[in-house]
Amino acid sequence: MSVTLVKSAAWVVAYDGRKHTYLRDADVAFEGDKIIHVGPGFAGKATTTIDGSGLLVMPGLVNVHSHPGSEPMTKGWNDELGSTKLYQSSLYEFMPLFRADAGGAPDPSAIPASATVAYSELLLSGVTTLVDMSVAWDGWLDHFAASGLRGVLSPMYRSGRWFTKNGYVVEYEWDKDEGAKPMAAAMAVLDAAAKHPSGRMSGMVSPSQIDTCTPGLIKESFQEAKRRKLPFQIHAAQSVVEFHEITRRHGMTPIEWLGSLGVLSDRSLIGHGIFLDHHTSTHWPRRDDLQDLVDTNTTVAHCPTVFQRRGITLQTFGEYVRRGINMAIGTDTYPHNMIEEMRHVAIMSRVVGEDCYDLRSSDVFNAATLGGAKALGRKDIGRIAVGAKADIVLVDVTHPAMRPVRDPVRSMIYAAAERAIRTVFVDGVKVVDGGKVLTMDHEGAAAKLEEAQRNAERGVKALDWAKRDHLKISPLMFPPGKGA
Structure with missing residues (x-):
């Protein structure tokens, strides 16, 4: 060699x-x-x-939470958009509107371009290992392999969907099989990833969200992760709406309920993990969700930017670190820029903690390297050491x-x-x-994605509960000038 x-x-x-x-x-x-x-x-x-x-x-950075197939599409649309009557989250009212064509159907032609843009941004920001949490799409594995990234393919599935009819109440529609068929399809993707000739792919078992998955699907998914010796990740404690929904259903916090299901462990990642019992927005009798995460060695996958745009953040990243929780970082929005996420972790933790010493930059870098590697059960990535993988980033210090x-x-x-x-x-x-x-046509994909975004704009009104067009929901920064 x-x-x-x-x-x-x-x-x-x-x-x-x-x-x-x-x-x-x-x-x-x-x-x-x-x-x-x-x-x-x-x-x-x-x-x-x-x-x-x-x-x-x-060392190359380890990104444990991303959605490349969808998030780049929402640039310019979702930057400062949240539901005022759903605690500022954009998940329930707005997120489903901007991922379809003019007829309201999913637009599969936009997905490869979206993924290419995201993969390119990730590589340019020093990411070498990526957890790609997408809904499975045709050609996904080969497209990912072409990027050159080390991949943990994490096809999402669920038992039902959320929606709102009025902008202030979230409802759920449940599948008859409670997600069994989508889960089986996801496991087939994991089988294919393990056998992919690139040799750079593995898998992760990922039921989508705590509030869209039945207890049975969550427990079965965790057991499947154990059987396959793979990591397990679920979105949880990501909104006040979800916190209220889980406490209404079960009388327990999201973290407490996951613990009761037996799915918190050293192979488990909580996507976001913001709204725990100590968070000032939950107003819940203190029980110590943080200690549950410590006791079970569960990782929190923190993606600061998408939440900070809506005035939401952990309380605080530094506190999670001090308590002994394994922290890792992801990019849950555009741009898929890992270094910007690291900067946002550091600054916002100090702002919320009102303390310059709430955390150190080394805590952030550790989360983006060693913390991510630990979450994935890897001792050969996220470090420059003899015997480790040659996932290496060269930075120009003369810039x-x-x-x-x-x-x-x-x-x-x-x-x-x-x-x-x-x-x-x-x-x-x-x-x-x-x-x-060197591996993908970043500029060409960006042009295709812009075309897909124009098409998606035409479909917003048909999907919105209030029949608003895209400019009504998310106006441009400035009004049209004379003669426009």
């Missing part, structure tokens, strides 16, 4: 077996898909040598937005973001170079 050497890197985020550390003027070498050397003085023979004098070498370089990862998180990322390797294969995605 060929050996690639990053020689005399200015900075390396290296893993010492317990934590990330900084190395200076160090070599990183990988052969095939494995790292074979981290530190000074690589003595082996390199097939390819990269001058590391102006580079930071860091003007990185300078002055006193602490390069801080400079990347708070200033440069993805602009300074030069090269990305996944499994030792170069997928980004010179800040350009």
